[in-house]
Amino acid sequence: MHVSHMAKKGFWIGKLVGLGALVLTTLASCTTAPETGRSQFILISEAQGLQLGADAYRQIKSQKKISRDRRYTEPVVRVGSRIAAISPRPNYKWEFTVFEDETPNAFALPGGKVGVHTGLFKVAKNDAQLATVLAHEVAHAIARHGEERMSSQMAVGVGVGVAGAATGINPNVLAQAATLGVVLPFSRTQESEADAIGLRYMARAGFDPRQSIPLWQNFAKYGGDRPPEFLSTHPSPGSRIQNLQRLMPQALEEYNKSPYRNR
Numbered sequence: 001m002h003v004s005h006m007a008k009k010g011f012w013i014g015k016l017v018g019l020g021a022l023v024l025t026t027l028a029s030c031t032t033a034p035e036t037g038r039s040q041f042i043l044i045s046e047a048q049g050l051q052l053g054a055d056a057y058r059q060i061k062s063q064k065k066i067s068r069d070r071r072y073t074e075p076v077v078r079v080g081s082r083i084a085a086i087s088p089r090p091n092y093k094w095e096f097t098v099f100e101d102e103t104p105n106a107f108a109l110p111g112g113k114v115g116v117h118t119g120l121f122k123v124a125k126n127d128a129q130l131a132t133v134l135a136h137e138v139a140h141a142i143a144r145h146g147e148e149r150m151s152s153q154m155a156v157g158v159g160v161g162v163a164g165a166a167t168g169i170n171p172n173v174l175a176q177a178a179t180l181g182v183v184l185p186f187s188r189t190q191e192s193e194a195d196a197i198g199l200r201y202m203a204r205a206g207f208d209p210r211q212s213i214p215l216w217q218n219f220a221k222y223g224g225d226r227p228p229e230f231l232s233t234h235p236s237p238g239s240r241i242q243n244l245q246r247l248m249p250q251a252l253e254e255y256n257k258s259p260y261r262n263r
């Protein structure tokens with residue numbers, strides 16, 4: 001009787017702990033993406049994301065050759081900073097670094113760390129086209145797509161990650177998820193979302209959103225038979241342009257009232 005009572009008590013304690021973990025997990029995942037309002041599953045706090053992004057960025061900067069060519073660094077920093085300033089997180093420690101790499105590509109890490117390849121200038125022919133790519137990357141960072149991606153990895157890695165979320169995440173699991181998070185491509189949903197958010201951000205920062213269409217067309221042209229890496233993980237050029245055209249009237253409205261136009 002006594003033993004079974006204890007067992008029963010244990011069972012209920014287990015239930016309660018389980019419930020607590022569930023509540024915590026729900027809190028942790030109760031996040032919505034900016035502009036689109038899509039609900040997201042994110043187990044990593046904003047502070048943890050900032051730390052992971054900064055660490056990964058430092059590592060990439062120590063491994064890849066950084067360009068000091070002002071023809072590239074000047075527009076990337078100027079255009080990137082203008083977009084970061086109108087974003088909902090102007091106080092992130094934004095960094096825009098140009099890497100010597102001929103592939104037309106760019107990337108974003110959590111917390112506002114952006115990288116641009118010199119090869120991007122083969123397809124981005126003016127400030128507004130460069131702004132298209134930078135706003136897309138800023139959108140990935142603001143919408144916390146990296147943390148979202150890591151969270152799915154953690155959920156797989158630690159069996160839904162409930163224990164991890166409740167007790168503070170095991171640093172090893174986190175490190176592993178972070179590595180995978182940097183390596184793995186974003187999902188199609190995240191890419192389309194970054195396009196949609198990025199289009200608004202570039203317009204708000206005073207860059208003509210209509211330039212996003214020739215930019216993605218240039219990307220498609222450059223691709224030939226083997227599309228560049230940036231395109232291969234992104235929506236097909238056709239559906240991407242259709243999507244942008246659908247969002248264009250609203251973006252143009254934002255562009256027309258932007259105080260930063262023609263700067």
Ligand SMILES: [Zn+2]
Pocket residue numbers: 136140186191194234
């Ligand atoms: Zn992207």
